[in-house]
Amino acid sequence: MKEPRWLDELEMAAWQGFLEAGNRVTRRLEQQLKDEAGLSHPQYEILVHLAEAPGGEIRMTELAERLITSKSGLTYQVGQLERRGLVRRRACPTDVRGVFAVLTEEGRELLRTAAPGHVATVRETLIDVLDREELAVLARALGEVGRRLRD
Amino acid sequence: MKEPRWLDELEMAAWQGFLEAGNRVTRRLEQQLKDEAGLSHPQYEILVHLAEAPGGEIRMTELAERLITSKSGLTYQVGQLERRGLVRRRACPTDVRGVFAVLTEEGRELLRTAAPGHVATVRETLIDVLDREELAVLARALGEVGRRLRD
DNA sequence: ACAGTGTGGTTCGAATTTGAACAACCGAGT
DNA sequence: ACTCGGTTGTTCAAATTCGAACCACACTGT
DSSP: OOOOOOOOHHHHHHHHHHHHHHHHHHHHHHHHHHHHHSOOHHHHHHHHHHHHSGGGEEEHHHHHHHHTOOHHHHHHHHHHHHHTTSEEEEEOSSOTTOEEEEEOHHHHHHHHHHHHHHHHHHHHHTGGGSOHHHHHHHHHHHHHHHHHTOO | OOOOOOOOHHHHHHHHHHHHHHHHHHHHHHHHHHHHHSOOHHHHHHHHHHHHSGGGEEEHHHHHHHHTOOHHHHHHHHHHHHHTTSEEEEEOSSOTTOEEEEEOHHHHHHHHHHHHHHHHHHHHHTGGGSOHHHHHHHHHHHHHHHHHTOO
16 A cells, blocks of 8 residues: 655645635525525526526436536426426427426526626625636636546 | 626636536545545544544534534534544533544544545545646635635 | 623434436437 | 337435524623
8 A cells, every 4th residue: 555645735725725615605605695585506506507508498417417416406406496486397399208497587587686696795705806817727727627527 | 786797708717617626526525435435525524623633632613613514514423423433522621511522543543544545536636637836826816715704 | 699691512303415216218229 | 120228307215414492501790
């Protein structure tokens, strides 16, 4: 059993920063969305992805992959959103097994009211804390990290 | 209702990268720890923090803050670790209400066997993907982000 | 000494998450 | 046309998470 390469001071700082920032930002966002829009972050993300998709609809499996969540988890959350009338399901015409999650007008409307507060929080917790140079590095570096884990 | 400042392309890329990288790295880590050591990431973090603390023990509330988790969540996880003999509780001598979580020898041993695999995964998913310059920016920037949310 | 406020940890119920199991279906190759 | 492997979405049980309620105690000021 060979001794592994431990993290040096800089690497440790990067790792801890990554963990702590991730936790704290997520936590703050969760709270803000719950308070101002009555949505959990996963739910908000579902609405956003649907709103960006052509026709406001995406297949369940495809959506689960984009959200980086399990299929069963998505089934649950879409169920919640459906009960509130923010999303509805539509059978896929070309594949009997397939199901589209579709953003309703109410969902689009709620998203419109929720988005400003959300963006403001994203700014004050992360974006506006950094300068352009740092944002560029973050975008490139973390983009690469994410990309490598898609497979 | 004034129009909020939306995110421009760079800001959006940084934000999405942050979210995706956070999710994917966390997910990968969780899986690796579960497979190789039978620990969840929160559990592993508890052991690490205890191992780094003088005497291998920390007060529950203090530990919850460091882990960025709720007190009740910590009570649960320490309970799990205690059942497995990796941690035990010790009453605080100076405050009857107080409880120390204490790392046992078994806990320290498991940590020793689990750490190499964990570090390897952290490297291949995040650290080794970036160069020194990027690590420095990440450490500084995310460190600042985390710091601002402590209050 | 005592009241009033705050703190430390646990308990409780409700919400969420995950993976495995499942049933139904698609599609390529023969 | 038919079979076999892979997909699709849901269901299920088990594990985890959070916040609110709670109890016992600490601490400050009078």
